[in-house]
Amino acid sequence: MPQNPPGAVRMGLLEDLKEKLGDIAAEIREEKPNYYSVRVEASSLVEAARRLVEMGFDHVASVEGVDWIKEKEMEVSWHAESYEPDLKSIIIKLYTRVPRDDPRVPTLIDVWPSAEFPERETWEMLGVVFEGHPDLRHLLLPSDYEGIPPLRKDYRIKVEGFIVDLTRQQKQ
Amino acid sequence: MDCPRSGWIFIGRLEESARKAADWLVNKTPLRSVRDWSIAFSLWPVHFTTSCCGAEFAAAANPRFDAERFGFLPFLSPRQCNLLMIEGTLTKKMAKAARIVYEQMPDPKFVIAMGACAIDGGIFYNSYNIVRPHEIFPVDVFIPGCPPRPEAVARAIVLLQRKIREARYLKREKKYESAGEVGTDE
Amino acid sequence: MTSQGSRSSETDMGYGPGTIKEPGFRYRPMGRDAEGMELYEIFIGPQHPASGHMRIVVRLDGDIIVNADPDIGYVHRTMEKLSETREYLKSIPLFERATIIDSANITWPYVRAVEQMLGVEAPLRAKYLRTLLAEINRISSHLYGFGLTGIFINHSTMYMWSFGDREIWVQLAEELTGARLTHTYIIPGGVRRDLPQGFKEKALKAIRYMERRLEDYMKIFVYNPVTVARFREVGVLTKNDASRLGIVGPNLRASGVHYDARIAEKYGAYPELDFEIPVMEEGDSLARLLVRIEEIKQSMRIIKQVLDKMPQGPFFADKYMRLIPPALRKHVAETGRIKLPGAFIRLKPPAGEAVARGEMGHGEVFYHIVSTGDTKPYRVRIITPAFRNVVLFRHLTRGARFMDLPVIYGSIDYFPPEGDR
Numbered sequence: 001m002p003q004n005p006p007g008a009v010r011m012g013l014l015e016d017l018k019e020k021l022g023d024i025a026a027e028i029r030e031e032k033p034n035y036y037s038v039r040v041e042a043s044s045l046v047e048a049a050r051r052l053v054e055m056g057f058d059h060v061a062s063v064e065g066v067d068w069i070k071e072k073e074m075e076v077s078w079h080a081e082s083y084e085p086d087l088k089s090i091i092i093k094l095y096t097r098v099p100r101d102d103p104r105v106p107t108l109i110d111v112w113p114s115a116e117f118p119e120r121e122t123w124e125m126l127g128v129v130f131e132g133h134p135d136l137r138h139l140l141l142p143s144d145y146e147g148i149p150p151l152r153k154d155y156r157i158k159v160e161g162f163i164v165d166l167t168r169q170q171k172q
Numbered sequence: 173m174d175c176p177r178s179g180w181i182f183i184g185r186l187e188e189s190a191r192k193a194a195d196w197l198v199n200k201t202p203l204r205s206v207r208d209w210s211i212a213f214s215l216w217p218v219h220f221t222t223s224c225c226g227a228e229f230a231a232a233a234n235p236r237f238d239a240e241r242f243g244f245l246p247f248l249s250p251r252q253c254n255l256l257m258i259e260g261t262l263t264k265k266m267a268k269a270a271r272i273v274y275e276q277m278p279d280p281k282f283v284i285a286m287g288a289c290a291i292d293g294g295i296f297y298n299s300y301n302i303v304r305p306h307e308i309f310p311v312d313v314f315i316p317g318c319p320p321r322p323e324a325v326a327r328a329i330v331l332l333q334r335k336i337r338e339a340r341y342l343k344r345e346k347k348y349e350s351a352g353e354v355g356t357d358e
Numbered sequence: 359m360t361s362q363g364s365r366s367s368e369t370d371m372g373y374g375p376g377t378i379k380e381p382g383f384r385y386r387p388m389g390r391d392a393e394g395m396e397l398y399e400i401f402i403g404p405q406h407p408a409s410g411h412m413r414i415v416v417r418l419d420g421d422i423i424v425n426a427d428p429d430i431g432y433v434h435r436t437m438e439k440l441s442e443t444r445e446y447l448k449s450i451p452l453f454e455r456a457t458i459i460d461s462a463n464i465t466w467p468y469v470r471a472v473e474q475m476l477g478v479e480a481p482l483r484a485k486y487l488r489t490l491l492a493e494i495n496r497i498s499s500h501l502y503g504f505g506l507t508g509i510f511i512n513h514s515t516m517y518m519w520s521f522g523d524r525e526i527w528v529q530l531a532e533e534l535t536g537a538r539l540t541h542t543y544i545i546p547g548g549v550r551r552d553l554p555q556g557f558k559e560k561a562l563k564a565i566r567y568m569e570r571r572l573e574d575y576m577k578i579f580v581y582n583p584v585t586v587a588r589f590r591e592v593g594v595l596t597k598n599d600a601s602r603l604g605i606v607g608p609n610l611r612a613s614g615v616h617y618d619a620r621i622a623e624k625y626g627a628y629p630e631l632d633f634e635i636p637v638m639e640e641g642d643s644l645a646r647l648l649v650r651i652e653e654i655k656q657s658m659r660i661i662k663q664v665l666d667k668m669p670q671g672p673f674f675a676d677k678y679m680r681l682i683p684p685a686l687r688k689h690v691a692e693t694g695r696i697k698l699p700g701a702f703i704r705l706k707p708p709a710g711e712a713v714a715r716g717e718m719g720h721g722e723v724f725y726h727i728v729s730t731g732d733t734k735p736y737r738v739r740i741i742t743p744a745f746r747n748v749v750l751f752r753h754l755t756r757g758a759r760f761m762d763l764p765v766i767y768g769s770i771d772y773f774p775p776e777g778d779r
């Protein structure tokens with residue numbers, strides 16, 4: 001059994017990121033220790049993901065959308081991680097913002113095959129269309145589901161009280 | 173219909189009358205109690221896990237709690253089972269499958285709904301994707317708890333056995349036949 | 359409910375007799391491949407002999423699997439949406455229902471993310487207590503996986519043994535937290551209860567017993583000729599694929615990647631403890647089993663160290679302890695059990711976001727919380743290990759024989775409620 005390799009964390013990753021992605025990224029920030037965010041335009045997502053893979057971030061932990069309903073924008077983000085010894089404690093969030101009415105982003109599964117299922121789920125839950133994704137079928141919801149994607153903020157769940165009103169139920 | 177005995181003429185629907193006569197005989201006391209006694213100790217829950225309560229259901233079948241001593245052994249095919257355990261939340265997608273499984277089971281069949289979720293949603297009471305089991309089939313015993321302990325599962329089995337031996341499930345079944353539908357449970 | 363009412367609701371939902379619709383299959387019917395060979399399509403589940411709740415659509419060419427398509431979502435209970443409507447604290451019991459057999463490990467990263475945003479840190483003793491429960495949970499989660507693997511290949515002895523032995527760890531957890539499975543032990547600021555008296559002796563006894571039992575497991579199950587014949591060189595996952603597909607947990611480590619979120623994130627008491635991350639190079643189903651056995655041993659090693667090194671001190675952060683009224687505080691000190699004031703529910707992290715990862719029995723769990731400074735989170739994203747591993751159903755089964763499918767399913771230790779959330 002191999003021993004734990006020394007858990008050295010790569011230093012100066014922010015500079016590396018800026019050098020590598022500076023020309024296409026709109027914003028590169030260190031949000032928290034070991035957590036960086038890279039904002040790009042939707043058109044340069046694929047290129048940015050390619051460059052991240054070159055740096056060693058070869059899979060994503062999550063694909064998600066955040067519905068910013070007030071700003072009428074949808075934030076779509078990919079959280080990339082790596083199993084390299086010096087990068088393993090680092091998470092990079094690659095994200096973009098697209099209009100909420102017609103959220104379209106290119107799919108990144110050619111670059112990150114691990115994004116396949118989470119992208120499918122994000123399409124289902126938030127209505128983000130991943131252009132080029134071969135398999136946008138319902139994953140978690142019933143296959144005949146129709147209506148607003150449930151994780152959007154304007155999808156209201158029916159909040160029930162703690163007391164069941166039997167008389168009302170009978171009338172229905 | 174051919175007449176088995178010469179010199180006699182039968183009028184009417186012989187098969188139906190014969191079935192009725194058999195039903196009447198089986199429902200008479202000595203035969204009925206033998207039948208109910210044997211059903212009560214041969215409960216075969218179909219192996220149909222719906223949610224996280226399944227962990228405690230599995231624990232109920234393990235050596236420490238040993239539900240098998242009540243005559244209770246999970247089995248694979250719904251066609252040879254007579255008990256459906258709803259182990260927790262029933263999602264919309266799963267409810268369709270559950271209903272198909274229920275309909276495949278031969279009569280008499282029983283349903284135990286396990287967990288707070290199976291009663292009225294439990295911790296997921298506001299979720300958009302769940303179904304209450306009592307809306308889709310008649311439930312004989314509810315087990316409260318989240319998750320119920322394996323002892324509670326054992327208790328539910330005993331309760332169901334008592335219900336069977338008192339033939340209370342039969343009355344219910346008649347009512348549901350005359351109503352022509354499934355799911356009325358008052 | 360009147361009969362009229364229930365009838366209409368039945369037909370509306372499509373559940374009534376005669377109205378059963380098969381959940382809309384959009385898959386192609388049986389067809390022929392390029393060479394004119396017939397392909398068969400088999401639907402397995404969601405009612406099937408294992409930990410149920412999922413369907414696999416398998417296309418077969420004779421006995422060889424051409425393609426397997428996992429159809430999950432049978433236990434999708436909408437946790438992400440519900441967590442948006444509940445306060446931060448109320449989401450802890452919600453998330454632990456995803457992996458009820460491993461509930462400390464799945465909520466710990468969530469609590470860490472909330473703590474990061476709130477700017478509190480748990481005291482050292484709380485960190486040790488969390489580690490203790492996490493490792494107990496890890497062992498019982500692995501034993502659960504073993505039992506199901508046994509069922510998959512019709513080895514009922516393994517099911518009975520490992521579920522019986524799992525009870526020991528469940529009981530230990532119950533002793534520590536008060537609940538068999540749903541502990542809600544780890545809360546922002548610390549833990550809910552202190553270590554009970556006499557816990558150490560019981561834990562050491564359990565470890566001695568388990569060490570002996572693991573040897574029996576090896577003899578009767580893992581190195582059983584039948585098991586070896588069915589598991590060896592079946593479902594091989596190469597190192598490169600494992601990394602590219604983002605596989606996590608024992609499945610990853612069985613393919614030779616040395617990665618564990620406990621080491622990567624350095625949380626809890628792990629940086630101070632001495633343990634190894636078992637790694638194997640083969641990548642087949644047998645290696646995945648062996649890695650789990652090895653992890654159980656390492657977890658027991660961790661538990662021993664935690665109990666030896668357990669520091670004295672408070673088990674709940676001072677910042678929140680001050681919220682508790684003095685009379686109650688005395689009660690807490692005497693009994694070692696936190697009684698939280700009602701105001702605690704209204705934790706209000708500042709606007710911002712946090713991520714956290716943690717290692718569960720099944721692999722790495724990932725949380726991303728977005729807060730707008732409200733008492734409820736704006737968005738919580740959970741990626742559970744089972745959801746990340748679900749791609750293996752497609753990847754590993756391609757080209758395998760049909761009867762290898764149960765082995766592959768069993769060896770990747772997929773837990774459906776966790777995958778569907």
Ligand code: SF4
Pocket residue numbers: 223224225259260261286287288289290294295317318319320455458
């Ligand atoms: S009652 Fe509790 S344990 Fe059972 S399925 Fe529901 S949430 Fe899970």
